[in-house]
Amino acid sequence: MKKIFIVFLFLSTLLNAQKKVDLSYYLPKNVTYNQNIPTPQSVIGHEVGEWHITHDKLVEYMKVLAKSSDRITLENRGKTYEDRPLLLLTISSPENHQNIENIRKIHIDGTNDASVDVANNPIVVYQGFSIHGNEPSGSNAALAVAYYLAAAQGSEIDDLLKNTVILFDPSFNPDGLQRFAYWANTNRSKNINPDPNDREYSEIWPRGRTNHYQFDMNRDWLPVQLPESTARIASFHKWLPNILTDHHEMGSNSSFFFQPGIPSRTNPLTPQMNQDLTREIGTYHAKALDKIGSLYYSEESFDDFYYGKGSTFPDINGGIGILFEQGSSRGHAQETINGVLTFPYTIRNQFTAALSTLEAARKMRVKILKYQQDFYEEARNTGSKKAIVFGDEKDGAKSFHLAEVMKKQQIKIHELKADFTENGKTFKKGYSYVVPMNQKNQRLIKAMFDVRKTFKDSLFYDVSAWTFNHAFGLDYAENISLSKAGNEITDLKMNAGNVSSKSEYGYLMPWNEFYTPKALNTILQKGLRAKVSMKNFTNGGTAYEYGTIFIPVQNQKLNAEEMHQFLNKVVTESHVKIMGVNTGLNDGIDLGSNNFRNITKPKVAMLVGDGVAGNDSGEIWHLLDQRFDMAISRLDTKDFRRMEIAKYTHIVIPSSGLEKSAVEKLKTWVQNGGILIGYKNTARWLSSNKMMNLEFDSSKSDTIKDVSFEDRSLQSGAQVIGGAIFEAKVDRSHPINFGYKNDKIALFRNSTMFVKADKRSYNNPIQYTSNPLLSGYISKENAKVIKNTVPFKVQRMGSGRVIIFTDNTNFRAFWFGTNKLLMNAIFFGDHM
Structure with missing residues (x-):
């Protein structure tokens, strides 16, 4: 009898896992919908959660929705490495859309001036989904959330859209989402099998978590090195959202997590009020999840320490970042310790949390707007009247790339007025940058260059240090007089490369610049011979260090004129300097010395x-x-x-x-x-x-005694x-x-x-x-x-x-x- 019961239970569970759901499974009850707004199924050809949404179909639906609704405008902010569009929907009332740029400016004014009354401003909420492509319930939920925001009718949705500007990012990671959707869909059976051993639930390498170059993009909000991040950060700083949500998944045997994380693992630079507001917002998530009977937890497992994550980055920028983690079906349905976890169930939880966020934003609007205003007012009042400086007197490219990050983060930087030396390090004009600390984003600057060796907690969800001057390998000084600063840089450009002069003898390329490997590889791939110096030397009064590259002119496949033209192209593309020399006689090793070693063309x-x-x-x-x-x-x-x-x-x-x-x-x-x-x-x-x-x-x-x-x-x-x-x-x-x-x-x-x-x-x-x-x-x-x-x-x-x-x-x-x-x-x- 016991065996019969177990078989019956398994079959009933299996049938439940394969039970089809329609859009009403996700949507709130007792809400009417505009029949002129197309449902996801009418565009993508299947119900939400029946198949994993591919990015092309997700884009198609968002485009159709934007054309059909006067609540939505659509922006393509660029492309991924695989040429997929990086879409952003702006969702608000039709009346707000008529005045959207003015609303944005008034919102930013409230962060710049404490005397501005923000009580009547709309709150700005950035909702982003599935930055890890194989955590797909977020982007699949985005279909239903976008439909709800476009089609729902009634006083509640009208009030929400009147008082809220929603920046809606349906896929943080288009390339990864597409990769995972392909895997899950091509391994889906007609009779869905929730056996965790089934191939559907075990992706092949490198899996869909990452982008094209296998980066975890939820670590790039602060350093901003990827095209997806560049677009996202530009939108963030354009609007300075009050709340940003980041929808993820975790292990299949887990339930649903929302922030705050573990209190002792919050970065000390984050104000306590941020965590208090996050906790209050959490009560809205709890109430909504209670209503549909979903299990959840908070203040465990995750932290708010590294500012390069989507849920933590807003915390150092006057906003509130919220991480959602849903136990993952990793396919269409999977057996777990909590029963069979279906893909639609995971989508419904993400949908519910997206709406509870908007409900919290609506109800807490004035309180959260005032918090952001106070955040920047306090930052201005506590900002130092000094500056920091960073650079490398022999490598302009590394310095440029850090300056580039700071410009993306809307941090004001200045050129150096003149060369100077501090703590034994020389900061050279054109190779160094000055960053005044009496500016709006001084807290973000502190976070980027933070040095910390003592901690409340000894566990970290991610890295415990990312100090940017160390990461970029640059000389750095703080508490520098603002008198060292030259003009503010509005149009940042990398130093141009050049060939000093045409030579009939040879060319020397110092190895200090970041892009010298690019230049050398181009030279070697052209079939030219090059040598590397194993010792220091001086030629024509100029000192050259270990690693200097020597390109002789004679006995090469290019003649002297062709080589000069070719090297001019090389330096233009690689931003390095190459010196033409007229003699091989040096102070130190000569250019014909065996201490110049041949370099092999690498494969x-x-x-x-x-x-x-x-x-x-x-x-x-x-x-x-x-x-x-x-x-x-x-x-x-x-x-x-x-x-x-x-x-x-x-x-x-x-x-x-x-x-x-x-x-x-x-x-x-x-x-x-x-x-x-x-x-x-x-x-x-x-x-x-x-x-x-x-x-x-x-x-x-x-050695720790008495560990429980x-x-x-x-x-x-x-x-x-x-x-x-x-x-x-x-x-x-x-x-x-x-x-x-x-x-x-x-x-x-x-x-x-x-x-x-x-x-x-x-x-x-x-x-x-x-x-x-x-x-x-x-x-x-x-x-x-x-x-x-x-x-x-x-x-x-x-x-x-x-x-x-x-x-x-x-x-x-x-x-x-x-x-x-x-x-x-x-x-x-x-x-x-």
Whole structure:
């Protein structure tokens, strides 16, 4: 009898999982709808939740809706890397749309002037969905939410639209959403099978979470390195929304989460009132979810610390960010500890939270508007009358790219009036920028350059440090007199490159500038010969450092005139300076010296696929492809065993290892001259397979007495380095450090892999100092272990080299300060 009951229960659950729903399943009861507004099904051809919405159909519906409703205007703000549009709908009453620009200006005026009465202003709510593409209930709910806002009738919706401007972003991540929808739909059965083992619920690598280059875009709100983020941040600062919602998914066995997160993990720069208002808004979510019987929780699991997330970024910009996390069906229906979780059920919860947000905004409108006004008034009153300055006297591009981020974030920056020196660092006009602190966004400036080494909590949902001057590898000074500032920069431009003069002898290119690898690659791909200097020298009264590139004129495939024209094109595209020289006689090594080593034209490959960290590999792909215009072959791990790899000069393994059968193949390739570059846990794999001789130091745990059963996971979590910044000393004569002007470097680290230093100091060209923590969290015991360890090793194997980095040098595309380490490993690895 028991077995019969279990079978019946399973069948009834299965039938329930396959039960079709219509639009009324999502919509509020007792509301009438304008029949002239098309439903999603009438445009996309299926009911919301029946199939996973593809981005093209989502766009199609939003366009039709905008044409059909006088409550909606549609804006295309740009394109993704895969050429998908980045849409934004502005939703409000027809009367507000007639005056929308004036409403926007009045709203911004309220943040600029405390005397402006904001009580009669509409509140601005930015609603964004599915920044992780394989967390699709958000974007699928956007179909129903947009329909409701366009078609619902009655006094409540009229009051909402009169007093609210809704910035509606139906897909934060078009490329990832499309990738996941394709997977879920192509693996959907007619008879939906909720078995978690079914292929539908296990995406293939790299999965749909990320964008085209495999970036987690919910980490890019502050550094703004991606086109999707650039469009989003422009909209944010144009309107300064009072509330921003970010709709996500989490593990299938979870329920529904809304903020606040864990109170002790809120960034100290966030005002307490922000959290109080977030908590009050939460009561509206609770009431709405109670009404439909959905489980939920708050003030657990998630935090508000890193300002690069969508739910935290508004908190440092006078708004209130709200994270929603829905337990994911990861397909159309899946068995969980809470029963069969259907895709429509997940959509309904997201829909409900979207509407409860708008209800809270309507009811709390004046209170939230006043909070934003007070936020900026306090910021102006507490702003310093001083300034900060950042730059690199030999690398204008890195400085430019940080200035570019600040301009995107609506921060005022000035050129330097004249060169000056502070704390032993020279700040050069054209290579440095001044940022006054007496400006509206001074809190955001503080957040970008924040240095923090003590924390209320030792657990972090994301990184604990992101200090921008360290990330960009720039010299930095604060409390600088405003007299150092020149004109405010309104039209930011990168320094132009140039060739000093035509030469019949040769050209010298210093390696300091960020884009010199791009220039060198273009030169080598043209078939020209180039050499790298292993020592310092002076030519014609100009001093040149380690890593200077020499391009001789004679015995090349281009004649002197053709080479001059070609190099002029190179410097225009790469913003570097190349000097024509008339003699090979130097003070120091001469240009014909054997201390100028030939550079091999690189042909780079990288392992991707199962077992490879998708974010890490995507960041390398993006760096080479987008920043340096270098072709990179991505080799899938499942096919590697049968590939011919002799044609590659370099193979990069980002945080992974291969099966045993590949070891001998790689060993032979390296011994024949290949350069193998491994990251993170690849170091242990290389060591265990005797491709490197490494000695590791074990991470240590802090001794904490009387830990309760409840807190046992907190103790272990506190030993993790979730993301912090550490100082290392560098040997600038070693090829791995070519192009760096300082004898110290700031390194990002999010691992507890510690490699012991070699007894011979020259084999430790990058070594952590005895007190290396610059910013972020590390446990007390691991702070002792990391001292004087090394984050980089290179060893010879036959004619080739094996190189490892213990941590990511290309983190999230904004760690410009260490990008050149990888490029040095590529171009100069055979000289290490």
